[in-house]
Amino acid sequence: MTVTKEESGQEGADGDGGRSGAGDGYVPSQRRLDRERHKRARARRATAIGALSTLVTGVVLYLVVVNAPGWPRTKETFFDQEYAREAFPKVLDGLWLNVRLLLICGACVLVLGMLIAVARTLRGPVFFPLRVLAAAYTDFFRGLPLIINLMIVVLGVPALRLQGVTVDPVLLGGTALTLTYSAYVAEVFRAGIESVHPSQRAAARSLGLTNRQALRHVVLPQAVRRQVPPLLNDLVSLQKDTGLVSIGGAVDAVRAADIIVGRSLNYTPYIVAGLIFVALTIPMTRFTDWVTARMDRRRAQGGAL
Amino acid sequence: MHPAPRALRRAVAVATTALLATALGCAPQPDEKAADAPSGAAGNTCAKGKLATKTSGKLTVATDEPAYEPWFKDDKPAGGEGFESAVAYAVAKQLGYDKSAVVWQSVPFNKAFAPGAKTFDFDINQVSISDERKKAVDFSSGYYDVRQAVIALKDSKAAKAKSVADLKGLKLGAQVGTTSLDYIDDVVKPTQEAAAYAKNDQAKSALKNGQVDAIVVDLPTAFYITAAEVTDATIVGQFENQGGTPEQFGLVLDKGSALTPCVTDAVDALRKDGTLDRLEQQWLSDAVDAPVLK
Secondary structure, X not given: OOOOOOHHHHOOOOOOOOOOOHHHOOOOOHHHHHHHHHHHXXXXXXXXXXXXXXXXXXXXXXXXXXXXXXXXXXXXXXXXXXXXXXXXXXXXXXXXXHHHHHHHHHHHHHHHXXXXXXXXXXXXXXXXXXXXXXXXXXXXXXXXXXXXXXXXXXXXXHHHOOOOOOOOHHHHHHHHHHHHHHHHHHHHHHHHHHHOOXXXXXXXXXXXXXXXXXXXXXXXXXXXXHOHHHHHHHHHHHHHHHHHHHHHOOOOHHHHHHHHHHHHOOXXXXXXXXXXXXXXXXXXXXXXXXXXXXXXXXXXXXXXX | OOOOOHHHHHHHHHHHHHHHHHHHHOOOOOOOOOOOOOOOOOOOOOOOOOOOOOOOOOEEEEEOOOOOOOOOOOOOHHHOOOHHHHHHHHHHHHHOOOHHHEEEEEOOOOHHHOOOXXXXXXXXXXXXXXXXXXXXXXXXXXXXXXXXXXEEEOOOHHHHOOOHHHHOOOOEEEEOOOHHHHHHHHHHOOOOOOEEEOOHHHHHHHHXXXXXXXXXXXXXXXXXXHHHHOOOEEEEEEEXXXXXXXXXXXXXXXXXXXXXXXXXXXXXXXXXXXXXXHHHHHHHOOOOOOOEEO
């Protein structure tokens, strides 16, 4: 359990501005010093209260759980060390499948989603059929429940017995995931493209850039940067949904846990798999936060006209 | 440092006390049946029709939906047709509940074993008895000796397998949570990872589509699948029992249920008087022997 420092706790930290000019002989007044001391004290107290209330909440929750009449049963069914030890390596083996699917499908989804988004935002009457097709695609695949999409692709496509089309459930499952998620991501990109102010495009065109160049060098960079958080949302969601390819019999992390649960009727492997997934998501989130922050810093440095 | 306003402090103290009180106070008292009392504790009378069932005077029996042939007929557990439906009614009669006093309930396979209060008196769903599972639920004595069989498409090379060793190089599949899958992992030990399906239906389509070479199911199911559902498939053979003890299906009851000894007595009585054999003849007679894979 970590106690996050409250917002108010940081007020005291930036109260020592104005001392930058060391040579200007500035001496802070007594009143100012008092004010800062008071602010620091307030911040300390806020932190202390926050810590205390968190501790109390934790203790209460712990007592509620541990005193529940079913706790001993729950403990041995969901938190059994033996089964956790047995499940961990098998779940990790399965997780390798999730990770591979995430990397490959993620890359395909980004490319396909971007293409569809650009197709939807093309101007000019000649592109009308392309715009309609792109819109129809996003409407259909965003509406179609993923599980049904997977069923049709993983179990239906092989039934067609097409020459040269794979029957590998993992490849087919990856295809189904890519179809659905491209539709989501295309909408994210489209929102990003449309959120760039029209003056940007107008300025680019007035500088003599073609429509394509304006899109490529002016609009898309701004659109993508704005869309990082929602894109990450979709990526995390995709990471968890990769497990659904187990419909075709492939053994992913969750199915590996399933197998042990089915044999032993002990649910600990599910907890292990769940925690591993969470642990996988956290570094990914931190990484994208860092990338976004870096992009923002760069933007803040340049751009001053 | 200002002292915290007194009102605030008092409020926090009151709230804390109240929370702690509720935490300790709202824990419901464990019911009469101590959860970890050994199953079959003495003092249980199995008075006919007067058992401590969920609904007094009724016997609630659970199974999964859909209910498959040959265990149930037409997905209607209450019909009394199909082996497990017939066994459930025979056990109920033995316990003193006639057909009108039996209430069926649909409970998914996995849900039947989750800890927490059960909504049924017993569950009948082709669940194999194992010592490991006995830690989580109670079982009656076994009502059917089950063997596992391998199915493959007639024209495939898997159909020509004569021994367990012949299956090693194949892609095999089975339903997750079943002993069929354990047989693949523990007996065959194939070179390719076994495909694990959520339902037998998906295993059947995978077999039809050529995504797996062969699937493993229990023998009666194998006969039903090859006779009615995937007619271009054949039974390659059956496995020998692991460890020399026959694998058995048992009725699932809540851990420490007061009914376990009564239900076990009922199943034993049905075995003694030949009822189980008769029902097996009636519903599973198609499941004759298949060649044993050594």
